[in-house]
Amino acid sequence: MKSRTGSRFLDRTTPPNIFTLILLAGVSALSMNIFLPSLPSMAAYFETDYAVMQLSVAVYLAVNAVLQVLIGPISDKLGRRPVILGGMAIFLVATLGCILAPNAALFLTFRMMQAAVVVAMVLSRAVVRDMVPADQAASMIGYVTMGMTVVPMLGPVLGGALDQIFGWQASFWVLFAAGLVILVMAWADLGETKQSSGLSLGRQFHEYPELLRSPRFWGYSMACALSSGAFFAYLGGAPFVATEIFGMSPSKMGLYFGAPAVGYFLGNFLSGRYSVRFGINPMVMAGCSVAASGVALSLLMFPLGVGSAETFFGLLSLVGVGNGLTIPNATAGALSVRPHLAGTASGLSGAMMIGGGAGLSALAGALLGPGSGPFPLLWLMLATSLGGVVVILLVIHRENRLGL
Structure with a gap:
């Protein structure tokens, strides 16, 4: 049901409050980056190479991508509420497994299971699209993702401090506590926004070709995936740059690491404020361009002899600004291609973004x-950012040619 009625907080018979959606999206983002400053100490604890522990980012993103393909059709069939609550419960069990794992192999296994929390991110966007039309969805998704960036913005800072004081497991205890609180809140507040499609799950998955035949869906999804690809490459490479090149401690790295998240907060605020006024395509174009500019400037600093931790992390905050402009608008565009398949579109578009991110993080x-x-990190980030610019230009050119 596309309810236009106002939500009542902690009333599961009405659509959820935006605060609940922010927290659901936030815990998904937090699980991705709070422990990153601890990777070197985790490698020492498990007596393995840093590259092995860095896989905790890549395998998480890979499973995350696969789940997103499945989550959309399942939620279109069963509804948003049961899928969100089930995914959060699995996340809590997996987080305890990460804490208690006796070796790196078991840790990575439970880390893959933690990816179940992606239901919170994917379906919080689909819930928004259930509730409001396309232009308002871009604006509301912008506000949801703006709010959720406060959590991952502070995550690496908190994770670095916790590692230094209590050890690496402390970050996962914080994830468990946050997940438990948000699960209880979602149970109390998350009213169902999607009536059953009436199709079998098999038939629901057969709806994918309808999306895959749409050039607009591909355009928006790839613009989102390529622009955000710079950030996922950053997740995989920046901890090495911080510790091995700039010699940072975990706590200092956590402080600097959050620079793109500060930019992401600003970009999402601008999306929430201006998406309805300027439209989806100009906002995506602006976002892809800003992200590419930030990487290009950071890349120039080192040959000019002024490269430092401050210029590296500071200029990459523009990648965050760009993604804050691109992701809400490109997501709203992808979800609006076939509104009756919003959950499926959210999952498939997200899978493209996260799947590509997994590969870029590992690379x-x-x-x-x-x-x-x-x-190598900066060149990789620049290539993906410029790819986003090319794709959205193709989308705009096609729409102009067809008079859309």
Whole structure:
């Protein structure tokens, strides 16, 4: 049901309050980055290489991508509420497994299970699209993702401090506590916004070709995936750059690491404020361009002899600004291609973004090594950002040609 009625907080017979959606999206983002400053100490604890522990980012993103393909059709069939609550419960069990894991292999297994929390991110967007039309969805998704960036913005800072004081497990205890509180809140507040499609799950999955035949769906999804690809490469490579090139402690790295999240907060605020006024395509174009500019400027600093931790992380905050402009608008565009398949579209578009992110994260970690400097990471980020610019230009050109 596309309810236009106002929600009542902690009343599961009405659509959810925006605060609940922010927290659901936030815990998904927090689980991705709170522990990153702890990767070196985790490698020491499990007596394995840093590259092995860096896989905790790549495998998480890979499973995350696969789940997103499944989550959309299942939620279109069963509804948003049971899928969100079930995914959060699995996340809590997996988080305890990460804390108690005796070796790196079991840790990585439970880390993959933690990816179940992606239901919170994917379906919070689909819930928004259930409740409001396309232009308002872009604006509301912008506000939801703006709010959720406060959590991951502070995550690496908190994670670095917790690691230094209590050890790496402390970050996962925080994830468990946050997940438990949000699960209880979702149970009390999350009213169902989607009536059953009336189709079997098999038939629901057969709806994918309808989306895959749409050039607009591909355009918006790929613009989102390529622009955000710079950030996922950053997730995989920046911890190495911070510790091995700039010699940062976990706590200092956590403080600097959040720079793109500050930019993301600003970009999402601008999306919430201006998406309805300017429209989806100009906002996506602006976002992709800003992200590419930030990486290009950071890349220039080192040959000019002024490259430092401050310029590296500071200029990459523009990647966050760009993603804050791109992701809400491109997501709203992808979800609006076939509104009756909003959950499926959210999952498939998200899978493209996260699946590509998994590969880029692993590639960034593999490209960096002794003597490489930050250049392989920055070139990779620049290539993906410019790819986003090219794709949205193609979308705009096609729409102009067809008079859309």
